[in-house]
Amino acid sequence: MMVQGVSINEMLNQSIQVLTKPGVETFERFERHGGQREATIYIMIAAAISAVAALVFGLLNGIVAALLNAALGFILAVAGFYIFVFLVYFIGKQQGGTGTQDEVFYTMALFVAPIQAVTGAVSAIPLIGCLALPATLALGIYQIYLGYLGVRSSMNLDQSKAIITLVLAFIAQLFIGFIIGAIFAAIFAMLGVASGSIEFN
Template sequence: MTQPNPQATLTDMFPQSVAVLSKPSVATFEQFERRGGTTEAYIYVAVAALVSAVIAGFFGIFHHDVSAVGQFFSRLLLTLVGFGVFTGLVYVIGKSLFKGTGTYSEVAYTFALFYVPLAIVVTVIGALIPPIGWLLSLLYVYFGFLAVQSSMNVRDQTGAIVTLVLSGIGYAVILGILTRLF
């Protein structure tokens, strides 16, 4: 088994993302789940949050939307918070309901590998052609399904699906509350 590599960099993570997206399987995720940790995952997600926020802000200004600056900051913050909430729920639900044996670090790193490139692509395409952006969002579900099986070692497909569904519900509730507060 590969031990966590606290030295993983963005340049290490990009080819890992390409591998995960081009050869989607539990085995591919398994290759990388311990190559980085929570810090690397959040740095990578912060890059996606920044890129997505800039794109959203640009399209907001381009469309003369006065809330473009607000969109920039809310997207930046909510991307990071949302990622933490969702991956935290995957970890807790997978571990407590399905006896998952993964660590939070493995969940965060594994999810970051597909989340970051998809977030950027979905933001760009969604800004240009919103219905296609929504369709591309379905890829999060597919890759999340594989990532749960890998990072939490929940090989039972039903358990992986239930983990994702419950995490998605919890995420929606928590983010709904947070967006109303801010």
């Protein structure tokens, strides 16, 4: 499968290089091989893998719940990536970063997509997900380190500015996520009240 001149196999090979030989130089070698479009498709494939796993193993709790969880998981994974990358790009620019939006998107996708696919699929399996929790947490910590390297590479920032950018982007993402979560909770609560009143009548 080709994505604007870059095959998925090439992107996987680049991800393997980034994951096994982490470094600013490694990221810089690939940051211009693709852009936002390629990164989006790569992330969507990873989110789809997680969503399919959630759907298959979620069927134990019912078809409707499984479909909703899978769809929501897919949407949140893609939206979360977009929010975080835009924040990294915006904050990085304020720190004097010179990278392009395409470079930031592609760089971040190279490590976020494979880790997301693996952790999402494994976590969806009831017993295995619990047993693999330490490994999942370790991958999460490793992802933070890769994020730091990715910010330095894609935004061309020094160590301290890269850390500031990463921390501020993470805090802002949590804040935005909280607001979005509160909105969804309010919507579901209203739907629950509405369906309850309909059943009551």
